[in-house]
Amino acid sequence: xxxxxxxxxxxxxxxxxxGIDIAQKLCEDGDDVVVYESKKxxxxxxxxxxxxxxxxxxxxxxxxxxxxxxxxxxxILEKDHDKNLQILKGVRSRYAEKxxxxxxxxxxxxxxxxxxxxxxxxxGSDSLAxxxxxxxxxxxxxxSMIHLTREVKGANTNGLAIFMQDNPDPDAIASALALRxxxxxxxVDSTLYYGGNIGRQQNKALVNLLETELVQLSSSKEAGEIxxxxxxxxxxxxxxxxxxxxxxxxTVPDIIIDHHPTDxxxxxxxxxxxxxxxxxxxxxxxxxxxxxxxxxxPRLATALLYGIKSDTMGFTRNTTPEDMEAxxxxxxxxxxxxxxxxxxPPMSSETLDIIGRAIRNREIRGSYLASFVxxxxxxxALPQAAEVMLxxxxxxxxxxxxxxxxxxxxxxxxxxPRVNLGLLLQKAFGKDAGGHSTMAAGSIELGxxxxxxxxxxxxxxxxxxxxxxxxxxxxxxxxxxxxxEHSDYE
Numbered sequence: 054x055x056x057x058x059x060x061x062x063x064x065x066x067x068x069x070x071x072g073i074d075i076a077q078k079l080c081e082d083g084d085d086v087v088v089y090e091s092k093k094x095x096x097x098x099x100x101x102x103x104x105x106x107x108x109x110x111x112x113x114x115x116x117x118x119x120x121x122x123x124x125x126x127x128x129i130l131e132k133d134h135d136k137n138l139q140i141l142k143g144v145r146s147r148y149a150e151k152x153x154x155x156x157x158x159x160x161x162x163x164x165x166x167x168x169x170x171x172x173x174x175x176x177g178s179d180s181l182a183x184x185x186x187x188x189x190x191x192x193x194x195x196x197s198m199i200h201l202t203r204e205v206k207g208a209n210t211n212g213l214a215i216f217m218q219d220n221p222d223p224d225a226i227a228s229a230l231a232l233r234x235x236x237x238x239x240x241v242d243s244t245l246y247y248g249g250n251i252g253r254q255q256n257k258a259l260v261n262l263l264e265t266e267l268v269q270l271s272s273s274k275e276a277g278e279i280x281x282x283x284x285x286x287x288x289x290x291x292x293x294x295x296x297x298x299x300x301x302x303x304t305v306p307d308i309i310i311d312h313h314p315t316d317x318x319x320x321x322x323x324x325x326x327x328x329x330x331x332x333x334x335x336x337x338x339x340x341x342x343x344x345x346x347x348x349x350x351p352r353l354a355t356a357l358l359y360g361i362k363s364d365t366m367g368f369t370r371n372t373t374p375e376d377m378e379a380x381x382x383x384x385x386x387x388x389x390x391x392x393x394x395x396x397x398p399p400m401s402s403e404t405l406d407i408i409g410r411a412i413r414n415r416e417i418r419g420s421y422l423a424s425f426v427x428x429x430x431x432x433x434a435l436p437q438a439a440e441v442m443l444x445x446x447x448x449x450x451x452x453x454x455x456x457x458x459x460x461x462x463x464x465x466x467x468x469x470p471r472v473n474l475g476l477l478l479q480k481a482f483g484k485d486a487g488g489h490s491t492m493a494a495g496s497i498e499l500g501x502x503x504x505x506x507x508x509x510x511x512x513x514x515x516x517x518x519x520x521x522x523x524x525x526x527x528x529x530x531x532x533x534x535x536x537x538e539h540s541d542y543e
Contacts, residue, residue, distance in 0.1 A: 061193050062087070064124040066113055066140050067131035068095050073102075074182040075128070079189070080105040082330075083317060087120040089113040114143040121148060126192050128185065129155035134162050138169060145170035152192055154185065197326060198344045204285055204307050204324045205236050211284030212242040216276070216306075218291040218298050219249035220432055221267075223259050223395075224334050225290035227360035228310065230265060230353055231338035232287060235345060246270055246279070248299030253433030258398040259359065262391055263352050273301040280304065285323075290334045292320050292327055296484060297494075310337060313488060314475050332376040335360030339379040354386035359395055370491050404434040411438035411453050416520060418529040420449040420469065425516035428508070429455040435464035436494070443468065450474070450527065454519045461497040461515045472527070481522040 061084040065072050068090040076086045080103035087107045088099050099108040113121060121127065127144055131137045137155050144153055154173040157163040166174045175184050205213065213236050217225040225247075233243045245267045251257055260267060270276050276299045280286055286300075287308035292315050294300035307323040312331045320327065331337055335357040342349055349357065361380055365372045368380075410426040422442055426435070435453050442451045449469040454461055463482065465474045467490070474493035478486035486495025499515065 061085070061125040061196070062120070062123050063126055063128060063189065064113070064120050065089070065128045065130060066144075067129060067137075068092075068099070069130060069132065071181040071185070072128075072130045073098060075130075075185050075189075076106055077102050078182070078186055084125075084193075087124070114140070114147070118147075121151070124151065125196060126152040126154060126189060128189075129153065134158060138165065141166060141169055141171055154188060156181065194340070194344060197324075198341065200324045201235075201308065201326075201341065202239070205241055206239050207307070208236070208241045208243075208284035211282070212244065213308075214279060214283040214286045215243050215245045215289060216286065216291075216298055216300055217245065217247045217267075217289050219247065221247045221249075221251065221256070221290070222253070222360075222363065223256060223356070224360035224364040226256070226259060226265075226267070227353070227356035228334040228338045229289045230263070230356055231335070231342060231349070232289060232308070232310070234347060234349065234353060235341060238345065238347065241284075244268060246276065246299065248273075248276070250432060252431035253437065254398040254400055254404065255363070255395060256433060258395045259356060262394055263356060270299045273299055275299075277301040277304075288322070292325075297487075310334065312337060314490075315487075330373060332371040332373055333361040333364035333379075335364070336373075336376045336379040339383060340375070343382065349383070349386060351386060351388040352391065354383045355388050355391045355395070358383040358387050359392060366492075371489060401431070401434075403429075403431050404437055407431070407434040407455070408438045408441050411442055414516075415442065417445075417448065418524055420447060421452075421524065421527050421529045422448045422450070423452045423520045423523050424454070425512070425519065426453060426455040427512055429457050429462075432457050432462050435462060436466070436492070439464045439466040442466075452519075452523045454516070456499070456512070456515060459499055461499060461519060462494070463497070463519060464494045465492070467491050477526055481526040482519075 063079055063084060063086050065076060065086060065088045068088055076088055076099060079086050085105050089109050090096055091110055096108040096110060099106050129137050129140050141153060141155055144151060152172050155166055155171050157166050157174050157176055163174045163176060173188055175181060215229045215232055217229050229245045236243045247267055248270050251260060273295060285307040288298060288300060288306040289310055291298040292309050292311040294304035295302040305321045309320060309322040309325045311327045312329060312334045314329045315327060317327055326337060328337055339357050358380060361376055365376060407426050407429055411424040414426060415422055415424040424442065435455055439451045439453045442448065442453065443466045450467040450472050452463055452465040454463040465478060467474050473490040475488040475490060478493045478495050482495050482497055488494055
């Protein structure tokens with residue numbers, strides 16, 4: 054069983070159908086669950102649901118029980134009221150501050166439970182599981198807010214360094230600005246850092262129109278020299294130092310807030326909030342602003358709404374009810390004219406040229422398309438080119454690559470529900486690639502090939518290798534249907 058200090062751990066005493074539903078949903082959300090139940094058939098069923106469930110039939114109230122000690126909340130769901138009351142008294146006598154949620158059959162039982170220390174009593178009904186889960190969600194969010202506050206305030210007068218993903222997009226920028234706003238509530242100064250470039254027109258417009266200062270760093274060494282100067286450091290829209298961010302390998306951030314899929318058990322940090330099911334990081338930050346009672350000013354509200362809109366491709370990709378709830382909260386607060394200016398900046402001639410090269414150099418196999426656009430200065434043009442190529446009839450998955458700063462960079466888009474681009478790119482190109490199921494990116498070190506003076510040969514080697522790996526992992530290496538034109542890499 055996983056016992057990472059950043060995970061929520063729930064103890065359920067007594068189970069039944071409602072308890073099984075609750076345990077399963079908590080595990081799906083990435084929480085850990087310990088269930089104490091005497092019925093073997095229920096224990097067996099629980100063990101088959103998830104490795105995050107530990108099903109036990111031992112006495113949970115033995116002194117200094119480690120599971121009760123570390124639990125975020127204790128849920129008592131026995132059918133017998135007297136037994137529930139006995140367990141409640143036992144838990145409360147040992148753990149005076151532990152949050153305890155239980156059930157009752159009527160008003161009289163509810164009052165008795167409350168008198169004996171229950172924090173929340175739910176009158177049993179068909180919607181018991183739904184009601185309990187809603188309450189636990191609020192408990193978890195409050196716990197997260199307290200933990201985040203502790204980390205932010207811990208920065209003291211030394212300040213908070215906020216590191217974003219490399220080549221930060223609107224979602225990352227807006228999220229970092231929201232964290233800076235939260236830090237400001239506690240009079241903690243913060244500075245925003247990033248690696249790579251801000252090249253895409255909308256991203257440049259966002260930064261310019263918000264009149265915000267972002268500090269560009271050139272290397273992880275430079276970032277490493279900055280870190281000791283601050284009281285705390287945060288990593289936003291990334292979770293692993295050095296992977297798509299400028300932080301040195303081995304850095305342990307004090308705050309990590311992200312929504313990209315990752316192996317949560319490998320992430321190390323003081324406060325860690327990684328919510329893969331949420332469509333945009335700005336949604337998570339909007340939730341925190343609301344919990345803190347902070348009303349974002351029009352510029353921040355506009356940035357957050359645009360962050361959600363851009364990361365969900367206009368609410369058509371990975372959009373959850375919470376994303377839409379955040380949009381509903383932000384909409385009355387935004388500067389509509391500012392949003393229009395951000396969304397419709399002029400396209401640079403280089404971006405237009407890169408899109409043209411992507412079209413000319415495309416290779417199509419079945420519903421998969423790959424293109425290589427030679428040497429580029431603006432890496433942010435790659436996702437724009439990929440999005441244009443995805444509009445081609447019969448094409449469902451696209452990868453576009455190019456060489457910039459001694460690396461081959463790739464960007465991919467898909468509308469095929471069978472494809473998980475994040476996992477696919479990791480399989481094809483290693484740890485420096487990944488992302489969501491419908492959008493992903495990565496970079497590949499050129500190694501000794503990057504030092505060659507024969508640029509034409511370098512382009513061919515890089516292009517052929519990237520296309521071959523891509524078509525191989527999607528199972529299209531032998532398909533030649535609809536083969537597009539190739540350039541001769543002039």
